[in-house]
Amino acid sequence: MYSGEYKNGKQVNLHNYVREQNITNREVCTYWVTVGPYTTCSSWTWYPDYTPGGGMPPGYMPGISGPLYLWAPNTLLNAPDQTKGILDRKDYLKSFNLNTGGTLHLYVDQPIANSSAAYSGVVNPEVGHTFVAIEQNGIVRVVGFYPSAAVNPFTSPSASPAFINDSGHPYDVKLSLTLNATQLSDVISKITNYSTQYNLNTNNCSDFAQQVSAAGGVNLPNTNGSWPGGGGTNPGNLGQDIRNMSLPSGAVIKTTGGIALSNAN
Template sequence: MNLSKKHQLKNYLRIFVLLIGVSTLLWNCEKEEEPVLLEQSNSKIKVYSYEKQEVTQITSIIERAGKKDPFIKNKPSKVTEPYWIDEENIFGVIDSVGNKTFVYRLYFNKMPENTFYNIIVSERVDNEISPMVIAYEMDGEEKKSMKYYELESFLNSLIQINNQAKNKGYAASGDDIIDITDCGELTNPSSSNTSSSGYGGSNNNNSDGNSYTVQNYNTYVSFGSYNVYSWGSPGGGGSRVTIEVGIGSFEYIANALKENAKKGDDDDRVICPEGELIIIVNSVDTWTTETILFANPGQEITDIDKHLDCFNITQGATLTIYVDQPVANSSDTWSGSASSPDVGHTFISISQNGITRTLGFYPDGGIKPKISNDANGILVDDSEHPYDVSASRSISAGQLTSLLTSIESYGIDYNLEHNNCSDFGLFMVNQRGFNLSDTSGNWPGGSGTNPGNLGQDLRSDTTTGSTISKTGGKAPKNSGTCP
């Protein structure tokens, strides 16, 4: 008997030692871990700001191209000229060889909201100066394309009106039509039907036979900050051409070129126009850390006052509530596996005159249903968060003011049952003219307002003035900059 007990004790001791061993091993793993850079940044290229008079040679070329003085110091409320250039926002970079590339922002009287323009001028060490215009067209939320134009023909054609411009609504009226020399078009391959080239990008051939490659770096694709790479060897022996959209992506270009070199790609593809390095400025006014470019989806909004400071509280806006249901078109309160459940999400967006902010309410710490339902609450940027159903309404200036105040002062802790993302969304919209039901649902260990039931309530909502979208999709990205 004693021997048996002793044996049993010995076994338990062995198991205990085994568990301690495993635990120690895991603990040591953490201790010995060395900081690892996910990606090493070697980029040291700086962006400089220039005054108009500092780049006189280029300025005169631009002026000659348009046969007028297009420079305006401060953005006026109304411009009578067909186009103008912001002389206070001129940026430039100098590459390792000494080539300088400058970028100017170009405006038109009636610019479409989804398009912006840059004049790009490269001043090369061999004294060659190659100005051009790049138009960035953002078609909806997904398709992004760039068009290249020869500077002179582009500006002159805009002065004299062309069909393309007129059709797109950014030109006035007139009968003279001049074809712009279009040097090519690059389209983000993630949203186009282009074929894969086999080395990480897509090859396109346009009508004039030019060929170019778009590297597929979808991770970095967003309005005004996406990377497009192309290269070629004009005449069979020239230097490679690199085009970059956005700032600070040089390392990725270098990697792309290296990859291409490894594969022995050295054919005589030509891209128009030639340039060593191009840096492109998007619709953001200044490159300061204070500027909200387009906050990254999923990131905590640390300064909600600043985040919402863009709206004009003397005007109305559109308020939308989005519901990402655990199972589309179902009141299920959760889906997936019990070890990794998906409970869905509810969030809102505010839009006014091209400015959009999308946000939702989340817990700042882990939740244990039934045991610990509370956590501090945080507001998170929900741009591009997928949703299954949404409801929108126009709200008045007064409602907008109270909405912004409510969001900015929403200091209540997150509670899985009583103050979750759906409670937040419902509170924000039902106070501003929506009349959505608050249906409770059950889940293991709790019950309350939830995206499953709320989504179904939205689908059956018939409140006058509310627009219901049942097709789902991705919530809009933040757009527009704060003053």
């Protein structure tokens, strides 16, 4: 368990963390207990300013870069806010003029700001979110891809897809792409016709955003991460990939975080 700074219920920084040396104060497990298929810690010890190298402290296992944390078997992730559901995507996006260009904004809300961590926390873990917005002459529509109901990473990572109005959602990284008329039409077509089953490991919100970006002419980097029960594309890695990518023509990256656009007109 890492000591950290929290804002609005979200971890934004690790206390006493030195990124260049990858060190931080931390608690580590000194005694593990295994019951059936589950391994948990029964005794924690505080290790100030632990520095990797020279042997691993108690609680570290070969091949694991940190203490072994397991989510509860009944953990649920990414429950959509059904009150903001987009029931008819074609109607939702009909205000855009397909004979002219616009802007595609890709927003990444990382589990930990400016970190490739795929998740943060053990109880009610934070896994972040990636979503998009289209803007044209004052018209704005914001779209996020979700499961139709919360998914369990161990037993039921798939669900039918749901599309949510993510207006005003906070983000840590934003990539804005200038689209010509053809690219705008392709982006809207991709969103309107996207029907692939949601899967936490293979087709989540970040996968959706990557495909929308590709429809707009920009293929984003794709670094996979892992979490208890699975792994794949995720907001933590995607956010860092965007921070470090070479800017394509007509693109702008904002890395200081903020609040996403809201629907307009």
